[in-house]
Amino acid sequence: MRKLVIGCAQLGPIQKSEPREMVVTRLMALLEKAHGQGATLVVFPELALTTFFPRWYMEGDAEVDAWFEREMPNAVTRPLFDRARELGVGMYLGYAELTPEGRRFNTSILTNTAGEIVLKYRKVHLPGHVEFDPDRAFQHLEKRYFEPGDLGFPVARALGGVMGMCICNDRRWPETYRVMGLQGVEVVMLGFNTPSVNSQKASEGPEARLFHHRLSCQSGAYQNSTWVIAAAKAGVEDGHPLFAGSLIVDPDGQIVAESETEEDELLVHACDLDRCAFGKDTIFDFARHRRVEHYGLITQRAGAEAPPE
């Protein structure tokens, strides 16, 4: 048994006006609580330092850049990084990244128990749109404010296992898990902010959307024999509801813990990383069963092309 005690740290809403310092105080409280329960890794949400700003249409660079971090850690987040190092707790943390070259990404980093950043990920599957869309019930402008990630889906040996990351909408794409599965991933960490209603289909509410969320996380876990740790930002941000559904999913695809509120809430589970082995050695022994000669379209073609009518 290779036991890794993981805390899945859901955040309740962050209002537009809430300063990062207040948010970091909340993250610190969840970190301390997780440590108190024996966790050596805490997974925080996507864009964990601010409100989910891609719902707001902005034109000026200065207004946009105010939501971004120029370095990580920085003055505001350093106390969190310091405390995590003192406690010997690794972290997955999502934030909006502005590079020295002025590029913007939806990013997450992983620190080890010594407080070192050992892995960085930039969100590949950006949902939403670029321009203001009057036909939507609300905006989802990730394609406006971020470039698609340029780092692929890297994994790293850290915290005793093979660790991988993705962010929010990535979880709906089986390619995400598979590319990590092909690198032997044992823990997929992901943070998310997901509106409770489909902006383009009012009849699709939180129950249907939680179903899709669970389905995606559970199938990704099962089909790659990996733990999946999914941490939500939840609740109502300035009138805009986000569903919760923070999850810890085992390598069999079963949910072993799920959040019960839409507030700051901690799930803790002792994950046995050795439980990944059975699936990887039998039904999902990729080397024996995958037939890459028939998968060509997956990389040859981005969009679908139906046969002629």
Added chain:
Amino acid sequence: MRKLVIGCAQLGPIQKSEPREMVVTRLMALLEKAHGQGATLVVFPELALTTFFPRWYMEGDAEVDAWFEREMPNAVTRPLFDRARELGVGMYLGYAELTPEGRRFNTSILTNTAGEIVLKYRKVHLPGHVEFDPDRAFQHLEKRYFEPGDLGFPVARALGGVMGMCICNDRRWPETYRVMGLQGVEVVMLGFNTPSVNSQKASEGPEARLFHHRLSCQSGAYQNSTWVIAAAKAGVEDGHPLFAGSLIVDPDGQIVAESETEEDELLVHACDLDRCAFGKDTIFDFARHRRVEHYGLITQRAGAEAPPE
């Protein structure tokens, strides 16, 4: 609305001693019943003409070949094909195929309402093993008796939609659905025979295995915005239980019909193929959202390679 009324025709067990003529009589009864309920397409199981023979270890070619069909239709199945054509009902039918060159495949065909074979598929993801395995509770010798399919995952316009096929274990592999999704598939048909207990893990019984089955079919449907029609052969064949769980899954990933017995049983649903459009045009608009530059490992590498320790 493009309505296609589909019958999902589950079979109860076929004992080793049951002749194909008797099985065809059962298939005909299900076909007639489906027609009576308005269906113009019936989906039958994998290896629908015989018992699930890969559980039996055989060495001689003659003994093996007795389970295979040299042509389709043939003398035994012609009455089924004739009746389907008379009724104007298309069929998905799974059978063991022996080619003129002596090659063996786990195959399915699709006929249109005129009784013509419009699509052929040969199972790509063969589970199990080649040699007798004394460590298993029972044998699963698909890799002994079949070659992996050599036709990829083709789709065809037929019966008013874009139709695709896979077989049994294929449904656990997201590549299966994705390759068809990239060809605009609207209905994925699949037959299966799945033991109720994991031959390598006695604690994994029918409840866990039905969960994995549903999870795989539902995520494949949702993530590609396609109907999935899954027809089981079920029940106890010569002491070996197969679970049922025949399903009709909508393009939202929701189960709209599921079998209730382990006997011959028919599910019928009026599938609106236009319901595939919303997902394909929004969250799963592949052209806008897929990032093939990060999927390379999916086709470069069959097996998993973890980073060095």
